[in-house]
Amino acid sequence: MNVREWVRPQTVAQRFVANEYVAACGDSGTVYNFECNAGNSTSRYAVKDSSGNVARISGYYMDGGQWGAYYHPCGETHEAESDSGFLTGYHIDDVSTREDENIAVIIWTDNNTDVHCTTNLDMSSWSTAKS
Secondary structure: OOOOOOOOOOOOOOOOOOOOEOOOOOOOOEEEEEEOOOOOOOOOEEEEEOOOOEOEEOOEEOOOOOOOOOEOOOOOEEEEEOOOOEEEEEEEOOOOOOHHHOEEEEEEOOOOOOOEEEOOOOHHHOOEEEO
């Protein structure tokens, strides 16, 4: 005789781990107050994504090379919609800078039209407003 045992139903949850794109899941319509503060305003920086690839904004590579451009902080606070292009990455002050001298940043691409970076890597600490 087979005896069956009742087992309480269980829910299994998986933890989400973001890759190079900083996802603002469920934050559709959230506007971040994003401060462009990474670096010195009198210096020019190359910008790379978390995979080490040079960021390309509006068709220009952000490495200062041929037909390239550099990033420099504007010091302004921008209103940035959660889906307007955030990446994790780093900037360097010279393409020959050693790997351990790179500065971790969050890059805002403004829908691939511009580049602004911040060293405040905790997006949950940024002030927000619903659009």
